Amino acid sequence: MRVGLFVTCLGDTLFPEAPQAVVRVLERLGHDVEFPTEQTCCGQLHGNSGYRDEAFKLAERFERIFEGFDAIVSPSSSCVGMIREYRPTLAPRVFEFSEFLVSRLGVVDVDAHFRHRVTYHPTCHSLRVAKVGDAPLRLLRAVRGLELVELPHATECCGFGGTFAVKNAETSTAMLAAKCSAILSTGAQVCTAVDNSCLLQISGGLARGRSGVRTMHLAEILAS
Amino acid sequence: MTSFPDAARVTLGDAQLRRNLGNATSTIRDKRARVVAEVPDWEQLRNAGRAIKSDVMHRLDEYLIQFESAVQEAGGHVHWACDAAEANAVVLDVARAHGATEVVKVKSLTTDEIELNDALEAGGVRAIETDFAELILQLDGDWSSHILVPAIHRNRTEIRDLFLRTIAAPPLSDNPSALAEVARVYLREKFLTAKVGVSGANFAVAETGTVVVVESEGNGRMCTTLPPVLVTVVGIEKLVPTFTDLEVFLQLLPRSSTGERMNPYTSLWTGVTDGDGPQEFHVVLLDNGRTRVLSDEVGRQALHCIRCSACLNVCPVYSRTGGHAYGSVYPGPIGAILTPQLLGVENAKTLPYASTLCGACYEVCPVKIDIPAVLLHLRAEVVKAAGGTPERAVMRMVARAFGGAGRYGIAQRLARLLQGPARRLPGPVATWTQTRKLKPLPKETFRQWWSRERGA
Secondary structure (H helix, E strand, C coil), X not given: CCEEECCCHHHHHCCCHHHXXXXXHHHHCCCCEECCCCCXXXXXXXXXXXXXXXXXXXXXXXHHHHCCCCEEEECCHHHHHHHHHHCCCCHHHEEEHHHHHHHHCCCCCCCCECCCEEEECXXXXXXXXXXXXXXXXXXXXXXXXXXXXXXXXXXXXXXXXCCHHHHCHHHHHHHHHHHHHHHHHCCCXXXXXXXXXXXXXXXXXXXXXXXXXXXXXXXXXXXX | CCCHHHHHHHHHCCHHHHHHHHHHHHHHHHHHHHHHHCCCCHHHHHHHHHHHHHHHHHCHHHHHHHHXXXXXXXXXXXXXXXXXXXXXXXXXXXXXXXXXXXXXXXXXXXXXXXXXXXXXXXXXXXXXXXXXXXXXXXXXXXXXXXXXXXXXXXXXXXXXXXXXXXXCCCCCCCCHHHHHHHHHHHHHHHHHHCCEEEECCCEEECCCCEEEEEECCCHHHHHHHCCCEEEEEEEHHHEECCHHHXXXXXXXHHHHHCCCCCCCEEEEEECCECCECCCEEEEEEECCCHHHHHCCCCXXXXXXXXXXXXXXXXXXXXXXXXXXXXXCCCCHHHHHHHHHHHHCHHHCCXXXXXXXXXXXXXXXXXXXXXXXXXXXXXXXXXXXXXXXXHHHHHHHHHHHHHCCHHHHHHXXXXXXXHCCCCCCCCHHHHHHHHHCCCCCCCCCCHHHHHHHHHCC
């Protein structure tokens, strides 16, 4: 199986730890991972802001770069959802990372060790667009030493929403405040999720409050 | 229309208002979830609701004519109104023809949409709102902030004080039953003396000409049975083909809206019945922008809405901003897709962006309106209508940078160079860093790491 890694523009530029972790976990499981260097962005930024033509071109470009792969794996449910919508022919071969492990590879235990109290934020697009279900939770439960604590009002949006966080900054901040206090109420040391965009928002709120709670992409925990 | 972010600031800055809203929406949200979970065929009901409404939109012309004939056969009068002015004129003419100076009204979004009360007032006729919450707003000169619970932004102490200023004498406690009693005494006299009742409709059955009003307080039953004359204003999208189709919607609506298994009062009437209820019945079929919505293949599903308000109660944006921020009688996610279509996107261009696209609304919608998809569609319309904005220029530039790995790598390096020591974002995106700490850019990008590690 030829596995192509789609790191996403955000993962490439701001969160390289997440795609690096994906590489480590997949190689540990015996898979070769390729990184097509021509890749850039799936087009979601444009698509979600009303620039459909630009989004369509970027999605088309994405398909050209990734068409030879049996599986395209990405540490972002949001970008996976975007590709599935704009390039339906690729849809059966595009996977969010946790979904790839659990549904495609049938692996739940990736031999990870992580001695921390962790809470999981199910991002809106992982729940309602990519529909990864409980794959992330099953993976987390199999991590040695990890104490998983439930996040209250888990399914409520963190307030990121791409350009929403800029166009409606005050409302976004009010939503973020609720998410941060829910996270703090769990006593978790780490908040994890499968989308770095949401983690960017959440870590921005947590860091400003000097909470000491860290955010980590699920892949980083699984690579530990 | 005031932009959504500006209008939202009012509620965001009012702690009491936000508490009222947060408490009320979470209560209804939980109640809805409980009663929906009891129905084993809920998904099938939603699919049926969507299918019926979609059929109505495809054959609306036929159903409207069928409805008109059925109402006329049953002794009712049918009026067609292109816009608010035409509809309001019909209601005013009927009231004047009967020498009415007051009409009693059932809570109705459609008549709010056309600002019927103001039009009647201008013509010398006073409209009395008889729904408890609508009465509160009318007495206070306020307007609705929620489809189902219009005074959701008010608490009972505020209501007690309002009643003392307007229709009640002291002493008055803020006990809900004491407050309800004040309204009951005030309204009973209105019900018994009004010559004309005015209502909207939840559903109108093409096959039989039957009109349906669903409500909780019994005021609707009073308005539609006691006055000798009744005028009902119906948006043309409210039709259902057959009487048996009501079975689907009368299950979907109460569970989705109030979180009840069945609503307390469901009134159905067909034309005029000798010696029972109003002896003169008028229906006003209202377009007011609906046919324009119908012409949009993606956007027309907004017309499927049965006004349950489940999308408001689950919306994380609505529960922070309240309904007034949406600048129309249709607030929340459904308002964000309906208002720009009814008024034209150029007149409500911030509304399609008043969402994080979290999808909670789509998940609960009883007729499966794909609100996020329509929002995206409308955003594209806004961009098209706006022409050459600075945002477009930036988006084009970014798209160009994403168009090739070389250009993209340069952009990444440039971002690191421009990253200031204070880590504040520049220009229009500065608002982000006002309330959040921005993560510093890492020492190397993934692609730099990959080429160093793997030498590719």
